[in-house]
Amino acid sequence: MSRVRDAGVRDAGGRRGNAPGASVGGDVIEGVWLSQPDAVGAWLDVLMGLVRLGSAEKRAIRDELDSHLRDRVRDLMLTGLHESNATREAIAELGDAAELAARYARASKSPARRRIAMNLGLFGMAGAALVTSLMALSGGGDPSHPEISVYAAPGQQRQAVPIGRVSVTGKPLEEVLRGVAQSAGKRLSVEWNSLAPLGLEPVTEVTLDVADGDLAQVFGAINAGTVRGEVASGIDHGGVMDYRIADGVLRVASAHVFDMEERVLVTIDLSAAQLRGVAEDEIHSLVTTFIEPDGWVDNGGEIAVMSIVGTKMFVKAPPRVIEGVRWIVRECGIDSSAITPSAESQQSAVRDGAPGR
Amino acid sequence: MLGRSGQRDDMELVVLSLLAEAPKYGYAITKELAAKSDGRVRLTPGVLYPMLKELEASGLIQGTWDEVKSEEEQPGEGRKRKWYRVTAKGKKRLAQRLAAHRAFRALVDALVGPETGEVTR
Numbered sequence: 001m002s003r004v005r006d007a008g009v010r011d012a013g014g015r016r017g018n019a020p021g022a023s024v025g026g027d028v029i030e031g032v033w034l035s036q037p038d039a040v041g042a043w044l045d046v047l048m049g050l051v052r053l054g055s056a057e058k059r060a061i062r063d064e065l066d067s068h069l070r071d072r073v074r075d076l077m078l079t080g081l082h083e084s085n086a087t088r089e090a091i092a093e094l095g096d097a098a099e100l101a102a103r104y105a106r107a108s109k110s111p112a113r114r115r116i117a118m119n120l121g122l123f124g125m126a127g128a129a130l131v132t133s134l135m136a137l138s139g140g141g142d143p144s145h146p147e148i149s150v151y152a153a154p155g156q157q158r159q160a161v162p163i164g165r166v167s168v169t170g171k172p173l174e175e176v177l178r179g180v181a182q183s184a185g186k187r188l189s190v191e192w193n194s195l196a197p198l199g200l201e202p203v204t205e206v207t208l209d210v211a212d213g214d215l216a217q218v219f220g221a222i223n224a225g226t227v228r229g230e231v232a233s234g235i236d237h238g239g240v241m242d243y244r245i246a247d248g249v250l251r252v253a254s255a256h257v258f259d260m261e262e263r264v265l266v267t268i269d270l271s272a273a274q275l276r277g278v279a280e281d282e283i284h285s286l287v288t289t290f291i292e293p294d295g296w297v298d299n300g301g302e303i304a305v306m307s308i309v310g311t312k313m314f315v316k317a318p319p320r321v322i323e324g325v326r327w328i329v330r331e332c333g334i335d336s337s338a339i340t341p342s343a344e345s346q347q348s349a350v351r352d353g354a355p356g357r
Numbered sequence: 358m359l360g361r362s363g364q365r366d367d368m369e370l371v372v373l374s375l376l377a378e379a380p381k382y383g384y385a386i387t388k389e390l391a392a393k394s395d396g397r398v399r400l401t402p403g404v405l406y407p408m409l410k411e412l413e414a415s416g417l418i419q420g421t422w423d424e425v426k427s428e429e430e431q432p433g434e435g436r437k438r439k440w441y442r443v444t445a446k447g448k449k450r451l452a453q454r455l456a457a458h459r460a461f462r463a464l465v466d467a468l469v470g471p472e473t474g475e476v477t478r
Contacts, residue, residue: 060439063422068383107408289446299414300413300414
């Protein structure tokens with residue numbers, strides 16, 4: 001699309017709509033004459049400021065809407081509209097930016113996701129015990145879980161470190177974390193770049209009162225009070241602050257950072273499930289629907305990827321996701337007459353400790 | 358008369374149907390829908406794109422990015438375009454929705470008659 005020399009009509013005040021500049025559809029924003037591509041870009045800037053999603057999702061939304069607007073402006077110009085008017089109309093068709101941002105937020109939090117969030121909560125509570133059991137699988141596999149063999153050992157994991165009472169009011173997050181690390185007897189390392197998308201900065205004010213707490217409780221309290229509402233409840237594991245301890249250092253970053261670092265590659269034998277008549281694509285669908293759907297590469301995520309070849313399912317994902325996958329596979333294959341008694345007894349033993357049950 | 362959720366389900370059915378024919382990008386969906394309905398049905402982009410995002414998050418459709426190649430844009434300046442296709446899960450959902458839609462239409466036809474569409478009192 002060519003750039004426009006005649007910018008066209010001035011938008012009164014340069015602003016309209018619920019949010020500042022949200023419905024700008026003209027050629028002047030904040031009193032500056034803009035070419036049409038810049039008008040589109042400025043409007044998209046406003047929208048991106050209103051969308052409360054991760055940076056990768058926002059980038060994708062921006063690219064898609066930018067492409068749409070360019071197509072639409074081109075077609076409107078073919079009907080005889082001047083580019084300035086075509087741009088204005090194309091942007092107007094998208095509606096109010098604040099409403100559009102809200103629709104995207106709802107779309108990212110579908111009913112299915114809310115149900116999943118409940119399951120994730122249960123998975124999360126199963127937490128340490130499940131992770132510990134999975135860690136035992138690293139390096140050579142676990143004879144009690146023959147359906148899974150672990151390719152790579154996961155990295156460091158959360159440790160419960162008692163730090164006594166923590167009570168602060170309106171203190172900067174950086175200062176709070178320093179105090180927490182000191183109480184735990186650790187040096188502190190914070191990856192602020194990973195926390196910025198969560199709205200967490202060194203100066204973010206923190207108010208909390210945790211009596212006789214450990215690190216996990218304190219971090220949970222900080223997340224609940226500071227991270228944006230929809231992710232604080234654990235709906236999105238990548239959307240909270242987390243920590244690990246290694247070599248005397250308390251390392252703080254987004255959970256997404258640790259998820260990516262701790263991914264393990266496993267293979268899961270689907271023979272039992274397939275003998276029971278459960279197709280591979282059904283298992284794929286179950287897993288990517290119920291186990292952290294936004295995390296799967298197939299769904300546009302990053303932390304988990306799966307491929308099924310014959311009777312083998314290859315999964316690379318964080319340990320808690322692997323545990324959820326294993327639970328689904330087990331639920332598909334258990335109680336089948338095709339499973340030999342020994343396998344059934346092994347799987348039953350595992351199921352008793354499965355998450356969410 | 359359908360409520361808001363009914364209208365939304367109908368639009369989901371329509372979008373899945375269009376994508377089941379062939380992969381499409383968002384703007385192409387709006388144009389094809391307008392063309393096929395002679396302009397009577399118009400899915401605004403402000404509704405369509407969040408819906409596509411939700412369908413993708415639900416695993417019913419899958420999006421892939423492609424670079425737009427046009428004469429007006431220089432190499433390296435190309436914009437990206439997201440193409441959507443229906444997944445296996447989406448095809449199942451579409452079949453379910455179509456079956457439910459046809460069953461409902463048959464019921465209405467049985468009640469009011471398929472030809473006139475007038476309600477008898």
